[in-house]
Structures are given as C-alpha cells and as structure tokens.
Amino acid sequence: MNFDDAVASEALRLRSVTDRLLSELGTADAASETRAPATRSPVWIEDGRLLYRAVGEGGGPDVAELVAGRPVGNVASWLALHDKGLVAVCLRDPGGDEYELLVFRVAQGLGRLIHSDARVSPAVRSCGDCLVWVQRDHAHRPHRVLAWSEDDGLRELYIDDDPRFRVSLGSADGRQVVVFSRGAGCSEIALAEHQNSSVGFSVAIVVPREENSVCAAALTGGYLTILDRKAQHLRVGQRGRMDRTEFPSGFFGERVGVVDGLVYVEGRMDGRAAVWCPAWGVAALWVAPYGGVIQPARVDGRRLHLGVSSPIHPLEMCIGADDGSWDVAPTPRPDVDAGRLWAGGRDGTDIPITLFRSAPADGDRPRPVLAMVYGCYGIPLxxxxDPLIALLIESGIGVALCHVRGGGEWGSDWHSAAKGRWKSRSIDDYLACVEYLADRPDVDDRRIGCLASSAGALVATSAVLRRPDLFAAAELVHPFLTPELILADEDAPLAATDWEEFGNPVSGDGWVPSVSPLAFAEQMERTDLPKFWIRAGSSDFRTPLWSIEAWLDVMTSVQGQSWPAPVVQVGAHAHSGPSDGPEARAANCLAIGWLVDALG
Known part of the structure; x- marks a missing residue:
C-alpha cells in the first residue's frame, strides 16, 4: 500500500500546528549537535565517525577514532577496559532493532577492530579477563551467553533453547556475572564465575526454574541479593548462606540493582514507581510522582541521587536522604497538576486513572482529554x-493514564487478573475509564481521544471498535492488531512468550478472538468510526507492516464508505521508533499535531 500521499496531505493541512510545535520545542537539536565533547558520553558518533574519549587517562590523544571500516549506527551501550586498552561498543542499526558488538584495541588515537558479533542484545559486561554478552537466535530471541578474550577466544557460557524464555545479563562483580532466563511465569538465575584462563568459567544455577517463581538478582562485593517476586522478600549473602529481609509495608518489589556498591530495589508503592535501599532500613524508600519514573544514579554518603521524571516533571536529579525524605525534591511544571481518579470496573474493581491538566484559562468549561493505555505484560503505564505531551497538556488537552489490569501498577496480581483467558478485562477496564471520563462535567465527551502503542494498541483498538461512539480520534503507534496471525508464526520474535499473555492460536485457545482487533473488525457492522492515525515502521519485525495492512484491508471491506480513511505514517525504523534528530522530531510533531487538531 502507498500511504505517502495521505501523510503529505495532512502535513500540508497541519503545517501551522506542527510549525508552532517545532518552534516551541526550541533549538534542542542544534544545541545537541554543537555541545562540547567534554559534555558527551565517552563514546559517541560525530560526522559519521565513532569516537571515544578516554576518561582519566593521560599520555596520548584525548579522543580516539574507533575505526570499524563499516557504517555505524547509534551507540546503545559501551564498556571500556582501560587496563587492557579495550573498548566494546554495542551499536544499534539506525533503521531497525538489530544490534552489533564491536571490540576495539585503542592506541595512539586510533581504534583497531579485533572482534565483532552480530545479532546481539544491547549490553556487554566484563568478567575476569573476558567480555560477556548475549546473542540472539534467528527469531531475534536472546538465547545464549558468550564470553570472549584475546587470549582464549570465544566461549559459550549458557544457552536456553526453550522458545518461551529470553536470556539476559544482570550485574557483574569482578570475576562473576549474573545470568537470567525469564519466560512464561517463571525464571532461572545462574551465576557465571571466571576461574582462570586454563579452567575458564564455572556456571552454577542459584535459582532453579520452577512454575510460578519469578526472581531477580544483583551481585556486589561477592554477595548475591535475590528478590523473590512471589514471596516478596530478599535473600542476601553467598551461596552457602543467605539471610532473609522483608519488604517495607505496602511496597511491592520487582527488580534489584546496584549503584556505587549499594543494592537497591525498584518496585511499586501505592501504584507508583518507587525505589528502596534495604541497607538503610525500611524508611529509605522514595516514591515517584504520579505516573512518573524514578531511577538511582549515584550514592553520596548517606544520600541517594535519583533521576526523577513524569509527564509534568522534566528529568532532574533529586537527592533522597536515608530516612526517605527529599533533600532536593522533584519539581513539576508550573500551572500543570496531576491527580488520581478511580473508575468503577465492570466486575466491581476500581480502576485508577492519573489525570494531568493545565490550569484552566476559561473557567470550568469542559475540555478534551487524551486517554492513554497499555495494560499488558505486567508493565505499568x-x-x-515528553515535551510534545507537555505541549499537548499546555494546549488545554488533558492527558489521562488509564492504569488497567494487565499492567503492573499494583504488582503481579494486577497483571495476572488480565492475561490469557482473562485478557479481555484490560479492554473492559479501559472502556470503564473512558466512560467515567466522559461522564465528568469538566470533560468534553465529544472530544475524547485514545493513544496507545504496541500491545497497548490491541487493548485500545478493541475498545474503540466495541464503543466507537466514545472516541473522537485514535492514534496507534506500532500497533499489535492481528494476534491470531502473528502468534501463529512460531518464528516470530515474541510469539511463544506472548502466548501466555494473549493465548495461543496454534493450540486453539478460543479466547484469542475476544481480544483481537482483527476479529472485531470482521464481526462488527457498518457504523460511524472515529478518525485514526497509525504510525508504523518499515523495519518493524515485532508488529510488521503487513499485519497492519491486513487489519486495514478488513476494516475497509467491512466498513466501506463509513470508514474514514486512516492516515498511516510509515517511517524507516523498527519497533522502538525513529532515532533522534530533526526528521524524527518533525515526524513526532506531525503525529501530535494531528491529535491537537482532532481534539482541540
């Protein structure tokens, strides 16, 4: 299908809106291009060259050019072993979601490529004398751990051939590195230890794979911290002896990490993202703003520096004291506030909504609302x-985050309540949220839009097709619209692990059509539908363009002239979206500008 003409027509029609958005975003791109090298990451790309600035090293050029003899993409991660003169860089293909590992020996201002590996995960660790990373299989599933050194070459440390599981690396500490294999409702954790060049590695399973057992782990100072998500406690120690630590009341732990030698736990508190430092006691817990994120950055004595952000909090470094208070607290944008609302679900469960609104310039007159949703895989919304979402709010459009079941806002039980045969609850919850918003006197029920991406677009689109009268516009980003087609392809990158979430059409799970936008499109009668804007990537192997076209074909054949032709914006990128830069910013402004026009 050729979608370019419709996008070009909309770009011309919306030019005044998008020009204003681009103007208000300022000159951030130009500032990024001209900033001094000293403010950049030590590995960066400039004028098509991959450069490395040695930190804290003397006696040689300050900046080295890493010569790969091939085009470079975007730097996803890097690792420098200064004592060995090695730099490892993971590069992302700018037009897709493929990653390549390049290892350089750096000397006299130049880098010489000495090892490379394609189709890898974007992370690399050092362990003993080796570099360690995860390699993906033909379906892009991370499935085995490799170790490499100049002296010993390449070794395989761990492999998982079960297509339901995905392998990843955790923290490394000297001669040890944590290996995870996570899948449908359970996980396995291994500890790989580098003995010496002659013996190589020993690999021991520290948490065996058991049904309904999902764990996380981190390693520091020779001690392992294991987080049991089901039992909700920590075990800390060495393999022979581990002591148990309980969580603070009301806190749900999800992941464990290490910053400057301090173990921290990421989780949820009262439905919001939170961070807890067990070594500092139960009070050392900090909660993100409503709908926001929080991430430890560094430790300064008994204070933790945390990156904090939300739709109304620009990313800033805040400082938390060891009693859970803030020395420097997050600062929201002026004249914009956030509050929590509760919608009554169809089965009596209250569904939370986080609503962001600017101070009204025209009293209490009803205003439009953009209702966002995800509700899959236990991932919280x-x-x-995002400066574009902030501009949307400042333009007078409220933004509602609908925290439906299937997400992870209230831990694993919130996710389990809407997966598999119960997945339709996510759709029910989203409709309950939109109905609640439509009934509010401060919301214009004729100007409610939806915005969702990836699997969340399955939830949103199914809701729109069930109740098109509730929505004025729907914007779908890399949408998952045909589960019965994609999940039947056993070579698809996520098909096997997605079966637990949406059902397995191969084995005849009968509930898959109950959540499928394709099935809804085939079954519904002709009716008035809202406007649609769809963003897709030509290199997206998770929600490929052909699957979106299949849904569009059915919608067009069933709805005929009552189906207003959607605008499909296709970019030369993969599932994670376009790279940064002027072209990506223009494309993003056009999509947000369409929402401003449709709802404003």
Whole structure:
C-alpha cells in the first residue's frame, strides 16, 4: 500500500500546528549537535565517525577514532577496559532493532577492530579477563551467553533453547556475572564465575526454574541479593548462606540493582514507581510522582541521587536522604497538576486513572482529554517527561493514564487478573475509564481521544471498535492488531512468550478472538468510526507492516464508505521508533499535531 500521499496531505493541512510545535520545542537539536565533547558520553558518533574519549587517562590523544571500516549506527551501550586498552561498543542499526558488538584495541588515537558479533542484545559486561554478552537466535530471541578474550577466544557460557524464555545479563562483580532466563511465569538465575584462563568459567544455577517463581538478582562485593517476586522478600549473602529481609509495608518489589556498591530495589508503592535501599532500613524508600519514573544514579554518603521524571516533571536529579525524605525534591511544571481518579470496573474493581491538566484559562468549561493505555505484560503505564505531551497538556488537552489490569501498577496480581483467558478485562477496564471520563462535567465527551502503542494498541483498538461512539480520534503507534496471525508464526520474535499473555492460536485457545482487533473488525457492522492515525515502521519485525495492512484491508471491506480513511505514517525504523534528530522530531510533531487538531 502507498500511504505517502495521505501523510503529505495532512502535513500540508497541519503545517501551522506542527510549525508552532517545532518552534516551541526550541533549538534542542542544534544545541545537541554543537555541545562540547567534554559534555558527551565517552563514546559517541560525530560526522559519521565513532569516537571515544578516554576518561582519566593521560599520555596520548584525548579522543580516539574507533575505526570499524563499516557504517555505524547509534551507540546503545559501551564498556571500556582501560587496563587492557579495550573498548566494546554495542551499536544499534539506525533503521531497525538489530544490534552489533564491536571490540576495539585503542592506541595512539586510533581504534583497531579485533572482534565483532552480530545479532546481539544491547549490553556487554566484563568478567575476569573476558567480555560477556548475549546473542540472539534467528527469531531475534536472546538465547545464549558468550564470553570472549584475546587470549582464549570465544566461549559459550549458557544457552536456553526453550522458545518461551529470553536470556539476559544482570550485574557483574569482578570475576562473576549474573545470568537470567525469564519466560512464561517463571525464571532461572545462574551465576557465571571466571576461574582462570586454563579452567575458564564455572556456571552454577542459584535459582532453579520452577512454575510460578519469578526472581531477580544483583551481585556486589561477592554477595548475591535475590528478590523473590512471589514471596516478596530478599535473600542476601553467598551461596552457602543467605539471610532473609522483608519488604517495607505496602511496597511491592520487582527488580534489584546496584549503584556505587549499594543494592537497591525498584518496585511499586501505592501504584507508583518507587525505589528502596534495604541497607538503610525500611524508611529509605522514595516514591515517584504520579505516573512518573524514578531511577538511582549515584550514592553520596548517606544520600541517594535519583533521576526523577513524569509527564509534568522534566528529568532532574533529586537527592533522597536515608530516612526517605527529599533533600532536593522533584519539581513539576508550573500551572500543570496531576491527580488520581478511580473508575468503577465492570466486575466491581476500581480502576485508577492519573489525570494531568493545565490550569484552566476559561473557567470550568469542559475540555478534551487524551486517554492513554497499555495494560499488558505486567508493565505499568509510567512515563518520562515528553515535551510534545507537555505541549499537548499546555494546549488545554488533558492527558489521562488509564492504569488497567494487565499492567503492573499494583504488582503481579494486577497483571495476572488480565492475561490469557482473562485478557479481555484490560479492554473492559479501559472502556470503564473512558466512560467515567466522559461522564465528568469538566470533560468534553465529544472530544475524547485514545493513544496507545504496541500491545497497548490491541487493548485500545478493541475498545474503540466495541464503543466507537466514545472516541473522537485514535492514534496507534506500532500497533499489535492481528494476534491470531502473528502468534501463529512460531518464528516470530515474541510469539511463544506472548502466548501466555494473549493465548495461543496454534493450540486453539478460543479466547484469542475476544481480544483481537482483527476479529472485531470482521464481526462488527457498518457504523460511524472515529478518525485514526497509525504510525508504523518499515523495519518493524515485532508488529510488521503487513499485519497492519491486513487489519486495514478488513476494516475497509467491512466498513466501506463509513470508514474514514486512516492516515498511516510509515517511517524507516523498527519497533522502538525513529532515532533522534530533526526528521524524527518533525515526524513526532506531525503525529501530535494531528491529535491537537482532532481534539482541540
């Protein structure tokens, strides 16, 4: 299908809106291009060259050019072993979601490529004398851990051939590194230890794979911290002896990490993202703003520096004291506030909504609302600051985050309540949220829009097709619209692990059509539908363009002239979206400008 003409027509029609958005975003791109190298990451790309600035090293050029003899993409991660003169860089293909590992020996201002590996996960660790990373299989599933050194070459440390599981690396500490294999409702954790060059590695399973057992772990100072998500406690120690630590009351732990030698736990508190430092006691817990994110950055004595952000909090470094208070607290944008609302679900469960609104310039007159949703995989609908979403709010459009079941806002039980045969609850919850918003006197029920991406677009689109009268516009980003087609392809990158979430059409799970936008499109009668804007990537192997076209074909054949032709914006990128830069910013402004026009 050729979608370019419709996008070009909309770009011309919306030019005044998008020009204003681009103007208000300022000159951030130009500032990024001209900033001094000293303010950049030690590994960056400039004028098509991959550069490395040695930190804290003397006696040689300050900046080295890493010569790969091939085009470079975007730097996803890097690791420098200064004592060995090695730099490892994970590069992301700018037009897709493929990653390549390049290892350089750096000397006299130049880098010489000495090892490379394609189709890898974007993380690399050092362990003993080796570099360690995860390699993906033909379906892009992370499935085995490799170790490499100049002296010993390449070794395989761990492999998982079960297509339901995905392998990843955790923290590394000297001669040890944590390996995870996570899948449908359970996990396995291994500890790989580098003995010496002659013996190589020993790999021991520290948490065996058991049904309904999902754990996380971190390693520091020779001690392992294991977080049991089901039992909700920590075990800390060495393999022979581990002591148990309980969580603070009301806190749900999800992940464990290490910053400057201090173990921290990421989780949820009262439905919001939170961080807890067990070594500092139960009070050392900090909660993100409504709908926001929080991440430890560094430790300064008994104070923790945390990156904090939300739709109304630009990313800033805040400082938390060891009693859970803030020395420097997050600062929201002026004249914009956030509050929590509760919608009554169809089965009596209260569904939380976080609503962001600017101070009304025209009294209490009803205003439009954009209702966002995800509700899949136990992932909460939290958001960092996005200047375009902030401009949307400041333009008078409220933004509602609908925290439906299937997400992770209230831990694993909130997720389990809406997966598999119960997945339709996510759709029911979203409709309950939108109905609640439509009944509020401060909301214009004729100007409610929806915005969702990836699997969340399955929830949103199914809701729109069930109740098109509730919505004025729907914007779908890399949408998952045909589960019965994609999940039947056993070579698809996520098909096997998605079966637990949406059902397995191969084995005949009968509930898959009950959540499928494709099935809803085939079954519904002709009716008035809202406007649609769909963003897609030509290199997206998770929600490929052909699957979106299949849904559009059915919608067009069933709805005929009553179906207003959607605008499909296709970019030369993969599932994670376009790279940063002027072209990506223009494309983002056009999509948000369409929402401003449709709802404003």
């Amino acid at each position: 939290d958001s960092m600051f």
